[in-house]
Amino acid sequence: MGPRDPGDAWVEGDLGKFWGRFGSxxxxxxxxxxxxxxxxxxLWSDQGGTWGLPGGALHQGEEAVxxxxxxxxxxxxxxxxxLRILFTSVFDVGYWSYTTVxxxxxxxxxxxxxxxxxxxxxxxxxxxxxxxELHPGFAAAWPALRSRLQGVATGIDAGRxxxxx
Numbered sequence: 818m819g820p821r822d823p824g825d826a827w828v829e830g831d832l833g834k835f836w837g838r839f840g841s842x843x844x845x846x847x848x849x850x851x852x853x854x855x856x857x858x859x860l861w862s863d864q865g866g867t868w869g870l871p872g873g874a875l876h877q878g879e880e881a882v883x884x885x886x887x888x889x890x891x892x893x894x895x896x897x898x899x900l901r902i903l904f905t906s907v908f909d910v911g912y913w914s915y916t917t918v919x920x921x922x923x924x925x926x927x928x929x930x931x932x933x934x935x936x937x938x939x940x941x942x943x944x945x946x947x948x949x950e951l952h953p954g955f956a957a958a959w960p961a962l963r964s965r966l967q968g969v970a971t972g973i974d975a976g977r978x979x980x981x982x
Contacts, residue, residue: 824874828913835913836863836874842881842915843872843955844889846900847966848922851940855949856893859934866936869952870917871895873934881905881916893938894931899924903969906962908954915954917962921969943967 826838835841846854855868871889875881882902889895900920908915928938941949943963951959 822874822876824876824879826874830910830912832910832912835910835915837913837915839875839877839879840881840914840916841872841874842885842888843870843917844885844895845870845917845919845962845966846889846895846922847903847919847943848925848940850925851922852942853940853946853966854893854895854928855939855941855946856934857936857939858952859936862934864952864954866950867952867955868941868949869955871935871938881907882918885916885918890931892930892932892934894926894929896924896926899926904965906958906965908958917958919962919966919969 824837824839827834827836828838848854854871856871857868858865860866871892872885873888875884882905886897890897899922901923903919903921905919906917930938943966946959946963
């Protein structure tokens with residue numbers, strides 16, 4: 818596995834404890850033909866057993882988009898060259914932030930578990946995502962993320978800057 822990155826640490830504050838000293842990011846991969854790529858989180862992980870996005874702690878100085886792409890490659894063998902970035906959405910508590918990076922598949926691929934952080938990976942239809950036992954943070958963010966994904970698909974979101982939260 819190699820040495821641990823200094824970003825792999827908990828941060829705590831008045832709003833709770835969060836993973837990622839420099840923040841965290843996850844990749845919301847959407848394939849119009851298959852749905853959204855979800856990761857069934859390993860039982861030993863925070864909120865283990867729930868479903869969420871491939872992602873994790875950012876490295877020091879790492880941009881969220883690069884971190885989300887790196888984490889998705891590490892955890893689910895997602896090839897960045899097969900994606901088009903659509904938008905980002907940021908959840909920020911002041912002392913920590915999580916960036917969801919939404920991407921659309923432009924070249925089909927099959928994800929593969931490539932580290933011990935996943936129990937399974939699955940393509941889940943947009944209308945079925947909320948039927949899974951979701952990680953609480955992802956569950957809270959999903960309605961707005963779903964709306965934006967559907968807006969991009971219909972061209973409604975096309976004029977928005979990808980870095981808008």
